[in-house]
Amino acid sequence: MCNSTHEAALCAIKLHPMWQEPLAIPGGDRQSPIDIVVRKSVFDPQLRPLKVQYEPRTCQQIWNNGYSFLVEYDDTTDKSTLKGGPLEDQFRLCQFHFHWGENNAWGSEHSIDRRLYPAELHLVHWNSDKYSLFEEAVIEENGLAVIAVFLKIGKRHEGLQKLVDALPAVRHKDSVVEFTKFDAACLLPENIDDYWTYAGSLTTPPLTEAVTWIVMKRHIEVSHDQLAVFRSLLFTSAEEQVQRSMVNNFRVQQAVKGRTVRSSFTPFLQDAPSMK
Numbered sequence: 001m002c003n004s005t006h007e008a009a010l011c012a013i014k015l016h017p018m019w020q021e022p023l024a025i026p027g028g029d030r031q032s033p034i035d036i037v038v039r040k041s042v043f044d045p046q047l048r049p050l051k052v053q054y055e056p057r058t059c060q061q062i063w064n065n066g067y068s069f070l071v072e073y074d075d076t077t078d079k080s081t082l083k084g085g086p087l088e089d090q091f092r093l094c095q096f097h098f099h100w101g102e103n104n105a106w107g108s109e110h111s112i113d114r115r116l117y118p119a120e121l122h123l124v125h126w127n128s129d130k131y132s133l134f135e136e137a138v139i140e141e142n143g144l145a146v147i148a149v150f151l152k153i154g155k156r157h158e159g160l161q162k163l164v165d166a167l168p169a170v171r172h173k174d175s176v177v178e179f180t181k182f183d184a185a186c187l188l189p190e191n192i193d194d195y196w197t198y199a200g201s202l203t204t205p206p207l208t209e210a211v212t213w214i215v216m217k218r219h220i221e222v223s224h225d226q227l228a229v230f231r232s233l234l235f236t237s238a239e240e241q242v243q244r245s246m247v248n249n250f251r252v253q254q255a256v257k258g259r260t261v262r263s264s265f266t267p268f269l270q271d272a273p274s275m276k
C-alpha cells in the first residue's frame, strides 16, 4: 500500500540497481533525506549567513555515473569554498548534482511539511580545514557540508541552460565531457540567508553520516523543457540492450530519530509558508 506521495512514487518505481543489494548502513541514527516539519524546526539566532565563494575556473567536467550526472570541480586548492552558516570550518566544493522525478509531482529527496518538489540540487563540499581529501572527509562526522536547493517548474533558468546544453554528450552511463567555467553560484536562490540545517548522511552509498545539511528555504525555477533534458539521460551504458531513463533517482526518506532541525529564520513571523 502506498500512503504518502513519496511512497506512491516509490511504489511506481522499479528499484535502481544501486538499491537492489543489501547495504551496510553505518550507525543509522542520522540518515538522510528527511521530511522537514516546519513547526518542529527550532529557530537558532546563532546561525550566521552562509559565505559562498565559488571560482568558475575550478569547474572541470560532467560525468554520468549511472545514477545522476555530476558536475565536478577541481578541489585540490581552496578556490571554491563554503563557510559560515552552521559551519565552524572551511569546506571545498567538489561536485554538484541533482535528483529528479519522472514527472513534476515528485523528485526531491527532502520535503517541507511533506511537500515534494520536482527536483533537488546538491552542492557537495568537504572540510578542507580538517582533512586533505574528499575520501578522508567522507567517513568523518564533520567531513561534509551539502547545500540543498529545491527546483520548481516555472520560467527558464538562464544560468542552468549552459549545463542543459552540454547534457546530451553524457546521455549514457560512464560518459564524461569537459565542462569549464561554470559558476555554481548561479544555481543558488537570491536569498541564501534563510535555511534549515541538520546532521545527516549521504543519500547514496556509502551513506556515511558525515553531512551537515543546509537546506535552502527559497527554491529556484527551471522550465519544464530544462527538466525534460535531465529526464532524457540514461541510467544505462551504450552497450546495454534495455535502456532505462534516468528518473526517480532519489533515496526513500529516513526517520528523524530525535534529531533537531534548526532554522536560520523565524518561521512564524513574516514569510509564513503559503497555504497552497
Ligand SMILES: [Zn+2]
Binding pocket: 097, 098, 099, 122, 203
Ligand atoms: Zn544528492
